[in-house]
Amino acid sequence: MTTNDLSQLRDKIDEVNLQILELLNKRGEIVQEIGHVKEKQGIVRFDPVRERQSLDLIIENHDGPFELSTVQHIFKEIFKASLELQKDNHKKALLV
């Protein structure tokens, strides 16, 4: 292994980062759509049962090098950010 290998591995990391970014934003868009549907139906935005189901599916499918607790922590941050996104949209809708 040389410094060149290190550089190649770092390029791979950057590539994966951008793929994760793309998926995060795609996820954000779907979450916004869900927010609109819930708003129209008068459903409360946060659904702990649904969040638990999502997390369970992630746990079932996890087989990577990260600790399960780490993966759960990262996804909980993503869930929290998504909920904030719905709240922001709701505020904006009220201001229109």
Place this chain on the structure above:
Amino acid sequence: MTTNDLSQLRDKIDEVNLQILELLNKRGEIVQEIGHVKEKQGIVRFDPVRERQSLDLIIENHDGPFELSTVQHIFKEIFKASLELQKDNHKKALLV
């Protein structure tokens, strides 16, 4: 929009979650490889300049619904977890 739409949107979210999970774990594997290279070369594990560069590339490419600060926060959590992964491997290597 009906409850059925909501269910379809949730399925899409689950699909994206699993894609993010796959990428996270792929990223974890590359990070482990980087840890091995650094170990052999006697380079310190944490490189703030490199982390800044990674984050800058993410910022440049961000164009989704999330606030930039949110995206940065999520990636910093991923970076932190990756560093922990390298530390764990180092500890395990010392124990062998």
